[in-house]
Amino acid sequence: xxxxxxxxxxxxxxxxxxxxxxxxxxxxxxxxxxxxxxxxxxxxxxxxxxxxxxxxxxxxxxxxxxxxxxxxxxxxxxxxxxxxxxxxxxxx
Amino acid sequence: xxxxxxxxxxxxxxxxxxxxxxxxxxxxxxxxxxxxxxxxxxxxxxxxxxxxxxxxxxxxxxxxxxxxxxxxxxxxxxxxxxxxxxxxxxxxxxxxxxxxxxxxxxxxxxxxxxxxxxxxxxxxxxxxxxxxxxxxxxxxxxxxxxxxxxxxxxxxxxxxxxxxxxxxxxxxxxxxxxxxxxxxxxxxxxxxxxxxxxxxxxxxxxxxxxxxxxxxxxxxxxxxxxxxxxxxxxxxxxxxxxxxxxxxxxxxxxxxxxxxxxxxxxxxxxxxxxxxxxxxxxxxxxxxxxxxxxxxxxxxxxxxxxxxxxxxxxxxxxxxxxxxxxxxxxxxxxxxxxxxxxxxxxxxxxxxxxxxxxxxxxxxxxxxxxxxxxxxxxxxxxxxxxxxxxxxxxxxxxxxxxxxxxxxxxxxxx
Numbered sequence: 343x344x345x346x347x348x349x350x351x352x353x354x355x356x357x358x359x360x361x362x363x364x365x366x367x368x369x370x371x372x373x374x375x376x377x378x379x380x381x382x383x384x385x386x387x388x389x390x391x392x393x394x395x396x397x398x399x400x401x402x403x404x405x406x407x408x409x410x411x412x413x414x415x416x417x418x419x420x421x422x423x424x425x426x427x428x429x430x431x432x433x434x
Numbered sequence: 435x436x437x438x439x440x441x442x443x444x445x446x447x448x449x450x451x452x453x454x455x456x457x458x459x460x461x462x463x464x465x466x467x468x469x470x471x472x473x474x475x476x477x478x479x480x481x482x483x484x485x486x487x488x489x490x491x492x493x494x495x496x497x498x499x500x501x502x503x504x505x506x507x508x509x510x511x512x513x514x515x516x517x518x519x520x521x522x523x524x525x526x527x528x529x530x531x532x533x534x535x536x537x538x539x540x541x542x543x544x545x546x547x548x549x550x551x552x553x554x555x556x557x558x559x560x561x562x563x564x565x566x567x568x569x570x571x572x573x574x575x576x577x578x579x580x581x582x583x584x585x586x587x588x589x590x591x592x593x594x595x596x597x598x599x600x601x602x603x604x605x606x607x608x609x610x611x612x613x614x615x616x617x618x619x620x621x622x623x624x625x626x627x628x629x630x631x632x633x634x635x636x637x638x639x640x641x642x643x644x645x646x647x648x649x650x651x652x653x654x655x656x657x658x659x660x661x662x663x664x665x666x667x668x669x670x671x672x673x674x675x676x677x678x679x680x681x682x683x684x685x686x687x688x689x690x691x692x693x694x695x696x697x698x699x700x701x702x703x704x705x706x707x708x709x710x711x712x713x714x715x716x717x718x719x720x721x722x723x724x725x726x727x728x729x730x731x732x733x734x735x736x737x738x739x740x741x742x743x744x745x746x747x748x749x750x751x752x753x754x755x756x757x758x759x760x761x762x763x764x765x766x767x768x769x770x771x772x773x774x775x776x777x778x779x780x781x782x783x784x785x786x787x788x789x790x791x792x793x794x795x796x797x798x799x800x801x802x803x804x805x806x807x808x809x810x811x812x813x814x815x816x817x818x819x820x821x822x823x824x825x826x827x828x829x830x831x832x833x834x835x836x837x838x839x840x841x842x843x844x845x846x847x848x
Binding site: 361363 | 463598602603606607608610634637
């Protein structure tokens, strides 16, 4: 109930939790971490290549104010890689 | 002056929702709310730091979904009367195009967009929040609001009727990617490290990053890490004193413009300080009048900029620069007045104002009049009565303390 109040949705048929609201995402992560007794880390999906990666792989990890929060960013490889850039422009 | 007159923040303002960088979840929630015909809540409050796409989302949505956007921002008075005059008609009717059946692109009516609702001021915008809530309850069209700080006390009732959508700072890699795109389109060959520094310096504010990129690549088609050195000096926060000193000793308009571009002082305080110091800078009355004329122009532009229309900033800088350069030859060293006199006065008179507020509160409670009426119509008479004789009955009835009686007797003006 606490989790649902904090912004989670529960699908009874699939027995799956999903995030309904990201407004209190930090609290939600703390609560889940507390329940599971381990750190909760969201993987980022690269908007250029579509791969998932962790914030720990990024060199801006220290200066990012939204690290470990959902959901999309640009992975370190793609940021340096000019080849994917045109594809990304189409997306932008 | 800029390479072409259009600021890049305007030129690359997102046209579609997908053009807005970052905050994917917030964008999705917003679109879902709009498509569900606002079943959950009738209004939405987008909140988060500046430059993350709140206003851009409202504008891009209106464009994409065929709404006409009616906007009220901090530069408008947002009292109950003003809101009812503008917002009520905007949210009461749906577009005639919906019924004509002749239009190829059916208009969906209006969107009311209230920007910077956390800036609705106490006195000037009296009744504004209440009027907005009433409009939200009766609205037949979407009502979108934006705020930097949603925890402002006066927004509490408003939050109850709104779907809250949080915007986060934009991540550095996303800002770099956007800057890379702009560089490509503007034919600027930029070093990756230079873009990296601009993005880091922006602290998640896309608008600030694009402005920095444009100012640094002005008049050149290459951008190196070395060119971004000025940015770190801005991070050091040049003090008001240093900025004022630089301002009053500048020899040209360009020098002043450059100084202001790289200083992170509060523009409102700076304007007040310039105004305070001008009589010391110009001793010739004609020069002083000319300088004040430019400062008043700058003040007008500052009002129009608010927190959103930053494309007008160059006019603000330009007017201020002209005030500094009325007669560069006559510049002599002088002791600067800082902080602004108005702020010092407010600081020193705070005790007196608090005392007067307390007295007006007591008069208001006993005589059933407003605070303003007590101040302007009752206090002068009470003061007169107390000065002529220590009217003990009056003091007792109003429950004035000896300090308040003393204050009323000695006060010069109210």
